[in-house]
Amino acid sequence: MKPLIVLVLTTVIALAIIKLNKGVYDFSFAARIGMSVMLLFTALGHFIYTEGMMLMIPESIPGRKELVYFTGIIEVFAAVGLHVAQFRTLTAWLLIAFFILMLPSNIYAAIERVDYQKATYHGKGITYLWFRIPLQVLFILWVYFSAIRFK
Secondary structure, eight states: OHHHHHHHHHHHHHHHHHHHHHSSOOHHHHHHHHHHHHHHHHHHHHHHSHHHHHTTSOTTSSOHHHHHHHHHHHHHHHHHHTTOGGGHHHHHHHHHHHHHHHHHHHHHHHHTTOBTTTTBSOSOGGGGHHHHHHHHHHHHHHHIIIIIITO
């Protein structure tokens, strides 16, 4: 829920600031700013809640801690790449692939009832997927329309 709030709130604020500065609404730019801030926000979680995020990855997968850090770094690079014209489309497609590839971790975490902030197995459980899967689809569509379709 927090990433969604950050995404929407930042986009609305960016849209207002852009309107004040340029005199026009630039929805794509504001949406990319919102996505970038959201990605930086979630990337921060990879470094603050590393132990809990490791629980989202099956123990059979080696290098779980490094994988959590690596995915956080990917989010930082994606946040920047969305604003570099020559890399925007590539970044967007890679980010869409990233969101798709992260879905199994979210499903696994829901099944295992992971609470990544507390690093416990007392999370919301499978009902969380009723929110998370549509949220993941929203992220994919957000990136597609703000950075590929209407860049």
